[in-house]
Amino acid sequence: MSCHASVCGGAFESIPIIDLEGAFSEDEALRRALAQQIRTACMDVGFFYVKNHGIAQQCLDEVLRVNKEYYSLPAEEKMKLYHKTVPNFKGYSPPMEANIQPGNKGDLHEGFRIGWEEKSVDPVVQKPSRDGVMAGANVWPDTPEDFRIACMDYYHAALAVGKKLFCLFALALDLPETYFNDKTVYSAATMRTLHYPPQPDAPDDKILGIGAHTDFVCFTILWQQMGLEALQVLNSREQWINVPPLPGTLVINLGDQFARWTNDIFKSTVHRAANKNMIDRYSIALFFGTDYEINIEPIYTCVTAERPAIYPAITAGEYVRQRLKAMYHK
Numbered sequence: 001m002s003c004h005a006s007v008c009g010g011a012f013e014s015i016p017i018i019d020l021e022g023a024f025s026e027d028e029a030l031r032r033a034l035a036q037q038i039r040t041a042c043m044d045v046g047f048f049y050v051k052n053h054g055i056a057q058q059c060l061d062e063v064l065r066v067n068k069e070y071y072s073l074p075a076e077e078k079m080k081l082y083h084k085t086v087p088n089f090k091g092y093s094p095p096m097e098a099n100i101q102p103g104n105k106g107d108l109h110e111g112f113r114i115g116w117e118e119k120s121v122d123p124v125v126q127k128p129s130r131d132g133v134m135a136g137a138n139v140w141p142d143t144p145e146d147f148r149i150a151c152m153d154y155y156h157a158a159l160a161v162g163k164k165l166f167c168l169f170a171l172a173l174d175l176p177e178t179y180f181n182d183k184t185v186y187s188a189a190t191m192r193t194l195h196y197p198p199q200p201d202a203p204d205d206k207i208l209g210i211g212a213h214t215d216f217v218c219f220t221i222l223w224q225q226m227g228l229e230a231l232q233v234l235n236s237r238e239q240w241i242n243v244p245p246l247p248g249t250l251v252i253n254l255g256d257q258f259a260r261w262t263n264d265i266f267k268s269t270v271h272r273a274a275n276k277n278m279i280d281r282y283s284i285a286l287f288f289g290t291d292y293e294i295n296i297e298p299i300y301t302c303v304t305a306e307r308p309a310i311y312p313a314i315t316a317g318e319y320v321r322q323r324l325k326a327m328y329h330k
């Protein structure tokens with residue numbers, strides 16, 4: 001397997017479904033076979049579903065329940081944790097504040113951002129957050145009472161899936177399986193729970209739930225509420241391909257940090273979401289990057305004389321901060 005093959009495809013018409021069962025196998029050949037499927041999905045689509053990801057249904061039900069409750073609070077209550085009054089982008093962002101697609105009028109969703117912290121609230125067990133340039137503690141609403149624990153349970157479960165995926169991405173890139181381990185020690189992963197109000201007969205196509213964009217970091221683990229279609233992905237023929245929620249799956253999509261790091265061998269694909277349903281939609285995105293001090297410069301297996309490095313080096317933290325600042329005009 002080589003990373004020097006020309007980047008192909010892009011004209012996909014559906015999103016591949018990858019069974020993660022083999023990721024937990026002792027059999028290296030199985031893990032490698034799975035990595036090969038992931039490699040193809042990363043080069044051709046930049047998006048894939050995973051099934052058998054190991055996150056318990058109860059954990060998903062709970063995080064949905066507390067978020068439904070949280071977003072039904074009055075606006076003044078949610079604005080107490082307005083992210084512009086909180087260090088480092090944590091906390092609440094109201095509808096129409098961000099506008100991720102230049103030329104649009106604003107993104108209709110509201111969201112709540114959380115970074116890494118220990119699950120335990122015991123100050124003896126609690127280790128300080130080591131998130132470098134993005135340092136800053138999480139903030140938590142008083143209600144719902146179990147918001148923090150349900151969000152942290154999901155966060156840590158999704159983090160475990162992400163760490164497993166990093167091993168598979170390493171194999172997919174012809175690297176040792178542990179290549180990313182020392183680069184993801186402090187889990188520079190932020191999570192946004194998202195609420196999309198219904199816009200069944202959208203009067204204005206410049207207002208989407210979230211406008212067309214690519215994600216910033218290495219990859220995103222997206223949980224979507226069952227039964228409600230909203231997410232779409234752009235293929236190389238400029239067609240929007242639906243990514244409906246499929247039972248028992250999560251959606252994985254690559255972001256720009258991985259495209260930079262792999263010298264564009266992995267695709268960071270444009271996507272958007274609009275809740276054209278009659279009812280509210282909820283989703284949760286966990287943006288998985290590397291530790292913020294890591295230098296992102298094309299990985300050696302992704303550079304050749306014919307395919308020289310496309311992007312200059314930048315630290316992961318500086319890159320994320322620049323992108324967030326641009327998005328929120330902060």
Ligand SMILES: O=C(O)CCC(=O)C(=O)O
Binds near residue numbers: 231271285
């Ligand atoms: O809610 C969704 O389906 C997509 C969210 C998304 O793309 C993002 O938060 O970056």
Ligand SMILES: [Fe+2]
Binds near residue numbers: 213214215220271
């Ligand atoms: Fe996204």
